[in-house]
Amino acid sequence: MLYAILCYHDEQFVWSWTKEQEAAVIGGLKGVHETLTREGKLGPSLRLMPTTAATTLSKSKDLVLDGPFAETKEQLLGLYVIDVDGLEAALEVARQLARANPGGSYELRPIAAYNPDPREAPVAG
Amino acid sequence: MNDLAWIDGAITGARPQAVAALLRYFRDLGTAEEAFQEAALRALKTWPRNGPPRDAAAWLILVGRNAALDGVRKMSRQVELPPDDVISDLDDAEDPLVERLDGAHYRDDVLRLLFICCHPDLPATQQIALALRIVSGLTVPQIAKAFLIGEDAAEQRITRAKARIARADVPFEAPGPVERAERLGVVMAMVYLIFNEGYSAGAAERNALCDEAIRFARLLLRLFPGEPEIMGMAALMLLQHGRLPARFDGQGELVLLDEQDRALWDGKLTAEGLALLEKAMRHNQPGAYQVQAAIAATHARAARAEDTDWAGIDALYAALERMQPSPVVTLNRAVATAKVKGPEAGLEMISPLENRLSGYFYYFGVRGGLLRQLGRAAEARVAFDRAIALAGTPAEAAHIRRHLDALAKEGI
Numbered sequence: 001m002l003y004a005i006l007c008y009h010d011e012q013f014v015w016s017w018t019k020e021q022e023a024a025v026i027g028g029l030k031g032v033h034e035t036l037t038r039e040g041k042l043g044p045s046l047r048l049m050p051t052t053a054a055t056t057l058s059k060s061k062d063l064v065l066d067g068p069f070a071e072t073k074e075q076l077l078g079l080y081v082i083d084v085d086g087l088e089a090a091l092e093v094a095r096q097l098a099r100a101n102p103g104g105s106y107e108l109r110p111i112a113a114y115n116p117d118p119r120e121a122p123v124a125g
Numbered sequence: 126m127n128d129l130a131w132i133d134g135a136i137t138g139a140r141p142q143a144v145a146a147l148l149r150y151f152r153d154l155g156t157a158e159e160a161f162q163e164a165a166l167r168a169l170k171t172w173p174r175n176g177p178p179r180d181a182a183a184w185l186i187l188v189g190r191n192a193a194l195d196g197v198r199k200m201s202r203q204v205e206l207p208p209d210d211v212i213s214d215l216d217d218a219e220d221p222l223v224e225r226l227d228g229a230h231y232r233d234d235v236l237r238l239l240f241i242c243c244h245p246d247l248p249a250t251q252q253i254a255l256a257l258r259i260v261s262g263l264t265v266p267q268i269a270k271a272f273l274i275g276e277d278a279a280e281q282r283i284t285r286a287k288a289r290i291a292r293a294d295v296p297f298e299a300p301g302p303v304e305r306a307e308r309l310g311v312v313m314a315m316v317y318l319i320f321n322e323g324y325s326a327g328a329a330e331r332n333a334l335c336d337e338a339i340r341f342a343r344l345l346l347r348l349f350p351g352e353p354e355i356m357g358m359a360a361l362m363l364l365q366h367g368r369l370p371a372r373f374d375g376q377g378e379l380v381l382l383d384e385q386d387r388a389l390w391d392g393k394l395t396a397e398g399l400a401l402l403e404k405a406m407r408h409n410q411p412g413a414y415q416v417q418a419a420i421a422a423t424h425a426r427a428a429r430a431e432d433t434d435w436a437g438i439d440a441l442y443a444a445l446e447r448m449q450p451s452p453v454v455t456l457n458r459a460v461a462t463a464k465v466k467g468p469e470a471g472l473e474m475i476s477p478l479e480n481r482l483s484g485y486f487y488y489f490g491v492r493g494g495l496l497r498q499l500g501r502a503a504e505a506r507v508a509f510d511r512a513i514a515l516a517g518t519p520a521e522a523a524h525i526r527r528h529l530d531a532l533a534k535e536g537i
Contacts, residue, residue, distance in 0.1 A: 010135065012138035013131075013137075013138045015343065016137065016138065016340060021130070049396070049397050049400060050343060051347070052359070053397055053400045053401055066356075087400070087404060088403075088407075110396065
């Protein structure tokens, strides 16, 4: 069974970490990632940029808004990772998806760090 | 990370909005600050036991407000409020506050708090010190270190600033749109000043100022998510700060952009800066911060110095000259022009600026560099000598000395 684990925290706090705090957290996570990779349980993982870097496409109105998706009456139902040149290209992809699946919103958030699926990585000699 | 580190971080993160709301409530900076300090102390006692509240800022505002009122009531021998252990367990008590915090109210609160720190009666150094103390919550020793001054001097700077603010007329009514835009402009200028204090100092200890300025910019962006100039300012600072790991060599000497090891640039900051600039440019409302960010982005996109799109940078500086005419902008443009059209063209552009920039280190550095490229060594030496006399930091002086040494080696 595939699961997504969605990470929530206070970004004002997390993005104020000192280099040492950041290194401590990342170091701790790395250990867990290694164990999970050995067990074949880890898929791709990623860290998003702060919500200040987000842009939201309201699908029905084709309206582009600055900032994160803020509507609490709708729920997070899925996500895509896309590889494009920039925001305009990302919006174009989002519009293509919106034509096939109208209603609701897409929040476009740049990815700060991306760890590809270790199960697909070539086995190190 | 342990609980206390988290709590400390949560208190710091909530500080701007909490102090800002308490200021609206008490209309006095000193009372608001004391109320916040008291609430923070109680948080350190209560949160490890009861767990952190859902909304740290709302908790701190409520407890701070009650603590301050409690003090007043005690003095007038009235009934005490319930202990904050009880308050922190009452989610219901938070809700009305949370609601109020969500709206424009909270946005104007934080803007007002920042705006007070930029009071025109205060010299820039006091504005910055006050903002760092009150809004960021930096301690006096931290501020002293950031300004490279003694703690007594830092303390005095803050005390004087507070005294002036206390006498000043502080606007508490909600601002209209024009006034809000004006306040935002003043606050942005201060935030960029904080960044520049840290960036141009040429000393690694002062980086904390750049980090704080970026935190301020993110705070402003959360309050005003659709303002392209805030995006531009944040992008500019992120892109410039991203170069920090390459800006000084092992001896602490300044490394010029052309000579920096770009592999050392902080990719995360750069990527965030580029993303914000892209968001800003969608608005088609160009402004000076956005243009400067676009210049920084052009550098960031060049994998090697020789790949730099100097024609693009020249055009961006030309745009900046139109928006914000200043000899310093023209000087910067001349560097790009010289790369595109040769040193003669650059020199021609900066020569008329000499009167106005006669006290400016960078002018004589650029002039010396261009003259040296043209083989006019004697004139280059004169310019470099003047630059050294004007150098503000040892790193700047050392950089010019290297030019002079090179000239000497070239045998003139």
